[in-house]
Amino acid sequence: MEGFTTPDKPVDIAQVFPELAGLERTTVRLHPRQDAVTVRDSSLGGPLLWPAEEAWPVCTVDHPDERPLTSPEGKRLQRRREEILEEKRNYEYTGPHPLDGEYAELETSIRELRRVEFADDPAASLPMAPIAQFYARDIPELPFPDGTDVCQVLWCPTDHEPHYGPRPLVRWRNSADVTEIRAATEPDREFSDEESLPSPCRIWPERVTEYPHADDLPSAELRARIAEWEKGTEWTYYEHLSAAPGSKVGGWISWVQYPHWPECGRGHRMDHLLTVSSTESGGWQSWMPLEEQATTTFVKQVWYQLVDGGSSGTTIGLDEEFDATEMTYWGAVAPETVRERVVPEDRSGSGRLDLMLGDVGDVYVFVCAVCPDRPVGVEFQCC
Ligand SMILES: [Zn+2]
Ligand SMILES: [Zn+2]
Known part of the structure; x- marks a missing residue:
């Protein structure tokens, strides 16, 4: 196997809409396929080159938990939350409820208290799972901080309040610094979400050109003209001509719902680092690799x-x-x-990552390429 080849687009959309010139970006499609991978390989869901002297990361952040708090302060906060919920139940919507602010603060305080009260609970502290490892030799496009040549992405394989999705962690390292290797801590099968734990896959990076999701286009007027043009063709901009579906690095995002580009703490708009997708499917004429079409x-x-x-x-x-x-x-x-x-005929995607993120969802991981410590953001969207 030499890799995968995305077919040529059925339409050169930048010819039809010259305003798209300059908006094209290159993404690296990863084409994950289950295979034996080692810590020396770039992979999705494969083993990480993790130094023996560094503890395996454990997440203790806000896993949803319905159990009531037991401390006097916890009980007081929960009572107040119930009171507000009761008031909001009979509220006829005319704008944000006057108690919305207090409610949000209560939620935060309750989460903080829960971290303390349930600190020893196994469900509150979960080993993170390897999601991706990229060597600079395979994906030099990543914003590697000086002196690093490996990018590692892990996530905590369960939901997190308040956004309900896996919580990622990104590490950049110099592979030459890692002499003794630590094996990953096995995931906690009881409290992890099985469908957020990927099967190890080899990746086959392929660069393709993309155009923005319709809602990332610079004007509503252009969006409207594209929608009008779609009526006279069998192609749709979203499915066939804009951003690539599936797991990929960089480029535009094929949002499942709507654009949401996070900012870092210093106000920089973050870049798309990685999409981890439940499915590699999109408009097949545009995105199903020729090698796969030949056997489908x-x-x-x-x-x-x-x-x-x-x-x-x-x-x-x-x-x-x-x-x-x-x-x-x-x-x-x-x-x-x-x-x-x-x-x-068959779009089950077996032999891939075996993820089902919500209802065929995507996790988008973002990074600030300006801040030297590379803060990350995350967005989880599903159908
Ligand atoms: Zn977690
Ligand atoms: Zn920043």
Whole structure:
């Protein structure tokens, strides 16, 4: 296997909309596939080059926990929170509730107290899991601080308040400094979210050009013209022509929901470091590697409306023809309503990361490339 090749785009969108010139970015698609990987390899979900003298990281931050606090102060805070909730229950929305601010402060105080009260609880302290390791020789595009050549990403494999998603940690190191290696602490299978623990994958970096997600475009007017253009083609800007789906480094983000670019504590807008995705699927004509297309079975999806109302559909072989004159189980087909689409038969993505982040979600990890200590941010989005 030599790697993966993203097909050429069905349309050169920058030809259609010259305003897109200058907005293109290069992303590194990672194309993860399960394989044996070592601490000396770049990988997703593989073992990390971790120095023996450094403790394995453990996360103790705000894992959701419904158990009530037991200290007098904790009980008081919880009572007050209940009172506010009761008031808000009967509130007819005319803008933010006057007690919203107090409520947010209470939540923070309760979280802080919970850290103290449940400090010895195993569910409150979880070993972090290896998510990614990138050597500069494979992905030189990363903002390696001076003197480092490995970027390591871990996350705590469960939800975190208040944003409900895995919490990442990024380490930059010099591989030459690591002589004795520490093996990863096994994840706590009882309190971790199994679907946030990836299977070890080798990566096959490939550089591709992307354009921004529609909501990252500089003007609503351009967005509207692109939407208008889509009506006359079988391609959609989001699925086929903008940002690459799947796990990748740098470039634009194929937001599952809406753009949210975090800022570091000093007010710099952070860069996209890494997307870890539940799925590698996007518009297959644009994003399914040619090597994979060659071994994939394609089928035809057929949709139609029925003469007596309602609609239905079926799947047929690529060389079959749908006969609109034949009676279906649900009744006669209105022939002029038949629509067909060629799709890959199996999109289960087995043999990849085996992650299911929420409902087919993505975790976006951000880094400030200006601040020398490279602060990170995270955003979790799912359907
Ligand atoms: Zn955690
Ligand atoms: Zn910064």
